[in-house]
Amino acid sequence: MSTLESLSPADVGGRLRRVRDIANFTQQEAADKIGIARTTLVAIEKGQRRIRINELQRLAKLYGVSVNALIRNEAVHVELAPRFRKLPDAVDAAADYAVELMSRLANAEVELENLLGIKRAKNYPPERPILRGNVKAQAEHDALDLRQHLGLGNAPIRDIVTLLEMEMGVRVYVRRVDSRISGLFAFDDELGPCILLNANHTRERRAQSAAHECGHLVSTRSEPEVLYKDAVQKSREERYANAFGRVFLTPSRPVMQKFQEVTAGSDKLTRRHVIELAHFFAVSREAMVRRLEELNLTKQGTWDWFQANGGITKHHVKQVLGDRAVVADGQKVDAARPTTLRLNILADEAYRQDLLTEGQLARLLDLDRIELRELLDDLEIEGKEADAAPNLLC
Amino acid sequence: MQPPTFSADPTSAVVADASAVINITASSYAIQILNAMPNRFIVTDIVVSELESGSSKGRKNAEQLHQLIGGDLVEVVTMGDEAAIHFEKLVVGSARNTLDDGEAATIACALEIGGIPLIDERKARRICDQRFPNLSYGCTVDIFAHPEVRRALGDADLSTAVLNALRKARMRVLPHHLNWVVNLIGPENAAGCNSLPRTVRMQESGAVLRIRD
Numbered sequence: 001m002s003t004l005e006s007l008s009p010a011d012v013g014g015r016l017r018r019v020r021d022i023a024n025f026t027q028q029e030a031a032d033k034i035g036i037a038r039t040t041l042v043a044i045e046k047g048q049r050r051i052r053i054n055e056l057q058r059l060a061k062l063y064g065v066s067v068n069a070l071i072r073n074e075a076v077h078v079e080l081a082p083r084f085r086k087l088p089d090a091v092d093a094a095a096d097y098a099v100e101l102m103s104r105l106a107n108a109e110v111e112l113e114n115l116l117g118i119k120r121a122k123n124y125p126p127e128r129p130i131l132r133g134n135v136k137a138q139a140e141h142d143a144l145d146l147r148q149h150l151g152l153g154n155a156p157i158r159d160i161v162t163l164l165e166m167e168m169g170v171r172v173y174v175r176r177v178d179s180r181i182s183g184l185f186a187f188d189d190e191l192g193p194c195i196l197l198n199a200n201h202t203r204e205r206r207a208q209s210a211a212h213e214c215g216h217l218v219s220t221r222s223e224p225e226v227l228y229k230d231a232v233q234k235s236r237e238e239r240y241a242n243a244f245g246r247v248f249l250t251p252s253r254p255v256m257q258k259f260q261e262v263t264a265g266s267d268k269l270t271r272r273h274v275i276e277l278a279h280f281f282a283v284s285r286e287a288m289v290r291r292l293e294e295l296n297l298t299k300q301g302t303w304d305w306f307q308a309n310g311g312i313t314k315h316h317v318k319q320v321l322g323d324r325a326v327v328a329d330g331q332k333v334d335a336a337r338p339t340t341l342r343l344n345i346l347a348d349e350a351y352r353q354d355l356l357t358e359g360q361l362a363r364l365l366d367l368d369r370i371e372l373r374e375l376l377d378d379l380e381i382e383g384k385e386a387d388a389a390p391n392l393l394c
Numbered sequence: 395m396q397p398p399t400f401s402a403d404p405t406s407a408v409v410a411d412a413s414a415v416i417n418i419t420a421s422s423y424a425i426q427i428l429n430a431m432p433n434r435f436i437v438t439d440i441v442v443s444e445l446e447s448g449s450s451k452g453r454k455n456a457e458q459l460h461q462l463i464g465g466d467l468v469e470v471v472t473m474g475d476e477a478a479i480h481f482e483k484l485v486v487g488s489a490r491n492t493l494d495d496g497e498a499a500t501i502a503c504a505l506e507i508g509g510i511p512l513i514d515e516r517k518a519r520r521i522c523d524q525r526f527p528n529l530s531y532g533c534t535v536d537i538f539a540h541p542e543v544r545r546a547l548g549d550a551d552l553s554t555a556v557l558n559a560l561r562k563a564r565m566r567v568l569p570h571h572l573n574w575v576v577n578l579i580g581p582e583n584a585a586g587c588n589s590l591p592r593t594v595r596m597q598e599s600g601a602v603l604r605i606r607d
Binding site for chain 2 (some may be wrong): 001002003004006007053054057060061064066067068069071072073074111115354355356357358359360362363368369370373374377378
């Protein structure tokens with residue numbers, strides 16, 4: 001049994017400050033709301049004065065957390081939101097929500113991994129800070145370098161999310177957020193790299209956003225980013241990330257080779273050619289055409305021409321690809337669940353091992369009790385006494 | 395098969411955590427059940443707050459609880475000094491040895507007032523056994539199985555109440571109550587309740603779990 005007396009005041013104070021920051025209160029505001037002097041709160045956060053349980057309860061309630069969630073030994077309170085708030089462009093309410101969501105998911109995941117003794121592999125790509133000179137050339141070089149590092153060769157990347165997660169140890173969350181937001185990126189020493197992609201976007205757009213964020217992971221790792229769908233990318237960092245993304249998904253030589261193969265010597269670029277190429281590289285038709293323009297495989301303005309002449313529609317795609325047109329989007333389906341599949345599985349294991357109660361898990365995953373119970377039931381994993389399977393682990 | 399008896403004297407208070415409140419309100423017979431119970435039925439203010447924060451997700455538990463409070467069927471209490479000491483020890487420490495605030499406050503209040511906490515949670519029961527071996531506790535099913543509740547509702551409505559709690563709230567049933575629950579609601583209904591253990595559901599539906607050699 002532990003009490004507040006047994007905890008280091010500096011540790012408790014540090015946690016309180018981090019949680020206050022995440023909840024976006026100033027010291028004055030928080031002190032006023034719970035009826036203590038600002039100087040008292042300052043002393044508490046600095047570890048100079050021990051907090052009392054009733055003060056802790058009032059602060060926890062104000063910050064929207066439980067005392068236990070705030071104070072238990074293994075709790076993770078990494079503050080991503082304050083870093084985003086420091087960005088030069090104001091973060092709007094929609095982005096705020098997305099940041100809070102990503103932060104909450106990552107914190108929960110890390111706490112559960114720590115509790116279960118799961119060590120996540122950290123195969124982060126080598127960092128390549130942006131140097132003076134041609135940004136696009138650097139991005140192209142670094143993207144091809146990473147492809148080689150990952151052993152991709154000339155192969156298209158059909159599932160960039162799994163690649164990021166499995167090969168690079170990135171936490172990727174595909175969730176539904178405001179449609180104006182394509183993605184988020186943040187890096188923290190404790191959480192590792194975290195990317196959020198928008199489940200409301202198409203698979204192809206998400207892939208492009210993911211590749212863009214991968215560019216940030218390589219070049220500007222310590223800077224968080226909100227990627228807006230229609231943003232005009234002007235800064236060197238953004239031009240780097242865009243170029244990186246394009247080359248990472250559609251590298252020049254493989255595109256040229258495939259182009260030759262698909263067009264088979266034809267002197268016209270048809271909708272069929274675009275559809276086949278886009279499908280092969282798992283990018284959008286627009287991204288594919290613009291890449292062809294960039295590589296001088298087709299005239300500048302080709303995409304605009306298609307747009308002005310009926311576009312390249314889903315109907316065209318169905319005609320060309322037939323059954324191949326239907327690409328299962330498992331991540332979009334998963335995004336409809338109240339929390340991520342990985343968190344489902346971690347939570348279930350933590351519950352089975354009696355590491356966390358229903359109350360603790362519901363708070364950690366921001367679910368209500370019934371949602372949590374449905375999640376645990378639907379995974380259909382039973383305790384040892386009810387499961388006939390033998391212990392198969394070595 | 396006799397239902398388990400709720401080992402409480404009618405003068406001692408029952409202190410419910412969020413889980414018990416959710417299960418009882420989901421039964422759709424909360425008013426009849428609480429009217430029938432001879433005991434005072436208490437929740438802590440922390441549990442009320444916990445349920446209110448669930449309201450935003452569309453769950454009506456807090457609303458229903460407020461109606462029961464308004465109807466004087468449920469009392470809300472705040473932890474006193476003695477409860478605060480117990481509470482602190484139940485929420486501070488490692489994850490394995492602590493509880494969330496509502497769970498901790500329920501036990502702490504029960505200790506302070508000499509009441510009986512309702513704990514459905516396996517880990518919380520373990521912690522109670524370890525730290526408060528003299529504390530008598532129950533669970534939600536003990537309420538449904540109370541002789542006065544059975545008398546007031548009758549078997550048919552009681553069966554409906556328990557089935558509602560299982561289906562709508564995915565109520566958890568502890569091993570020692572499984573037979574009683576299955577006998578009450580019937581094997582066919584039990585087979586359709588995902589919150590019951592798979593072995594109970596599979597047996598009741600007549601399916602046999604075979605493992606290939």
